[in-house]
Amino acid sequence: MVELQGIVQHYGGVQALRGIDLAIRPGEVYGVIGRSGAGKSSLVRTINLLNRPTAGRVLVDGQDLTALREPRLREARRSIGMVFQHFNLLSSRTVHGNVALPLELAGIAPLEVKRRVGELLDLVGLAPLRDRYPAQISGGQKQRVGIARALANRPRVLLSDEATSALDPETTRSILALLRQVNRDFGLTVVLITHQMQVIKQVADRVAVLDAGRVVEEGGVIQVFTHPREAVTRSLVEDVVPQALPESVVARIRALMSGAATPGQLLRLAFAGEGSDQPLLSELVRRYGLDLNIVHGQVDEIQGRPFGSLAVLARGARESLAAAVDHLRLAGVRVEVAHV
Numbered sequence: 001m002v003e004l005q006g007i008v009q010h011y012g013g014v015q016a017l018r019g020i021d022l023a024i025r026p027g028e029v030y031g032v033i034g035r036s037g038a039g040k041s042s043l044v045r046t047i048n049l050l051n052r053p054t055a056g057r058v059l060v061d062g063q064d065l066t067a068l069r070e071p072r073l074r075e076a077r078r079s080i081g082m083v084f085q086h087f088n089l090l091s092s093r094t095v096h097g098n099v100a101l102p103l104e105l106a107g108i109a110p111l112e113v114k115r116r117v118g119e120l121l122d123l124v125g126l127a128p129l130r131d132r133y134p135a136q137i138s139g140g141q142k143q144r145v146g147i148a149r150a151l152a153n154r155p156r157v158l159l160s161d162e163a164t165s166a167l168d169p170e171t172t173r174s175i176l177a178l179l180r181q182v183n184r185d186f187g188l189t190v191v192l193i194t195h196q197m198q199v200i201k202q203v204a205d206r207v208a209v210l211d212a213g214r215v216v217e218e219g220g221v222i223q224v225f226t227h228p229r230e231a232v233t234r235s236l237v238e239d240v241v242p243q244a245l246p247e248s249v250v251a252r253i254r255a256l257m258s259g260a261a262t263p264g265q266l267l268r269l270a271f272a273g274e275g276s277d278q279p280l281l282s283e284l285v286r287r288y289g290l291d292l293n294i295v296h297g298q299v300d301e302i303q304g305r306p307f308g309s310l311a312v313l314a315r316g317a318r319e320s321l322a323a324a325v326d327h328l329r330l331a332g333v334r335v336e337v338a339h340v
């Protein structure tokens, strides 16, 4: 469990964090998103006191890190691993040497270091490259070294500061799969900050939205992505869950609605999880005799659970339309009757 209580971070006159309270559950993957400058890096760096906050407390498994002094602080920090956007590998050390470093610093005996590094390199799939130098491996491989190094002291928490931002989409997917794997296999709590919503969509359980140094929204990823409350969240998730209908679609709907004899309504449907497995639209046609025309939409997946949004032009008697909207809402679908 990672608890942040009243975290404030000032850099001279800049107030980067203005009172953050968060409780990150053991074993979850927790995402932090926000615009550039929102304070994401500052926040993740307070968790291992890479940045010591101006005020507030950081508790890991109930231990207040902000109250510790060396050498106990150094020891406590070993329970928190970190991976970085630009990998931060030592160019003068081999792959093996980079992963060995934190173990050597912790005073582990050379034979044990060798054994543990061997295991870690197997885990991240880099055993054959153990004698290469960072300049001789790809970005994705460098990040695997970064992850192996972060796991060396068997941490309980792994912090990821834009770990996939410098990687192409395919490599990103494989690194995220690795993070998910270590999260599951070791029950590791992962806190990741990213500006890539695809990353959150793929691996996070819960997400916090940071804006100007404050948490403005927090919740399960499906909830936050499909029902964003704040304007900043809506604009961030626009990439993966489009909020506004494209102009061309609006124009097409207007054309379809004008000149039609039967009254029509544009319904914006947002659904997540189990509801999306039901044949809801065909039921609306059968039960309420509606004419449906899907004008825009997408169905996607968050951690294996379907979610999506549809814009449907529905035509039929006024009472039938109202009954159909109730029917959808009862089935757990969020419905907005949109005006175009």
Ligand SMILES: Nc1ncnc2c1ncn2[C@@H]1O[C@H](COP(=O)(O)OP(=O)(O)OP(=O)(O)O)[C@@H](O)[C@H]1O
Residues within 6 Å of the ligand: 011, 012, 014, 015, 016, 034, 035, 036, 037, 038, 039, 040, 041, 042, 043, 195
């Ligand atoms: N060492 C520093 N000294 C002075 N100001 C800083 C320092 N680090 C960050 N800041 C300022 O604090 C604010 C938050 O920065 P931070 O890097 O935490 O945001 P971020 O959300 O991670 O941004 P980005 O996504 O662009 O990396 C910004 O206004 C930034 O300019």
